[in-house]
Amino acid sequence: MKPYIGVGLSVGVLAGIWTQVSTQTGLITWVAFVAWACFFAAGGGALGFKKGLAANLSGVIYGWLISLLITVADFPGVLAVGIALAALAMCLQAGWAPLSFIPGAFAGTAVFFGTKLSFWPTVIALxxxxxxxxxxxVLGDRTQALISKPLVVPPSDDENRPVQTA
Structure with missing residues (x-):
């Protein structure tokens, strides 16, 4: 059996549940899917969780700083300058292991802007x-282990009888 059935089932079920819960509670559905993708893209497991989320949150901070800059500075190209500096910083921070997932930082900044600068709702969804x-x-691994177990066939009575020779 393909090794992606377990994770596919768990992602499918959880995605449906998340969509229903988030739309009923006013949480930002799509932002969570971005963080979810970053988790897997950063390698999954504890390391993917730490690197993906830390990078996402750093990106939100960069987006917030850019939004502050454009409120205090008033010159043509201020947004471009802010984005350029943040992009540079997002790449440079990758030299520090906890923030070494560059795509996660860019995703964090993008979702912050995509939510129209909604800081806490973005952070919560991430x-x-x-x-x-x-x-x-975790659920995918457990499900896959259950469906991939080899079928154990009990020995038949013929196998337990002594062999007769003539």
């Missing part, structure tokens, strides 16, 4: 998404 990534990986 944390939930990273948690859903971890949960889907």
């Amino acid at each position: 944390v939930i998404g990273a948690g859903l990534g971890w949960l889907s990986a």
Whole structure:
């Protein structure tokens, strides 16, 4: 059996549950999916959770700093300058292991802007998404182990009888 059936089932079920819960509670559905994808892209497991989420949250901070810059500075190209400096910083921070997942930082900044600068709702959805990534990986591994177990066939009575020779 393909090794992706377990994770596919767990992701599918959790994605449906998350969509229903988030739309009913006003949480930002799509932002969690970005963090969920970053979890897997960063390698999954504890390391993927830490690197993906830390990078996502750093990206939100960069986005927030850019939004502050454009409110205090008033010159043509201020947004471009802010983005350029943040992009440079997101790449340079990768020299520090906890923030070494560059795509996660860019994703964090993008979702912050995509939510129209909604800081806390973005952060909450990113944390939930990273948690859903971890949960889907754990449940996926367990499900895959269950469906991949070889079928154990009990020995038949013929195998337990002594062999007769003539």
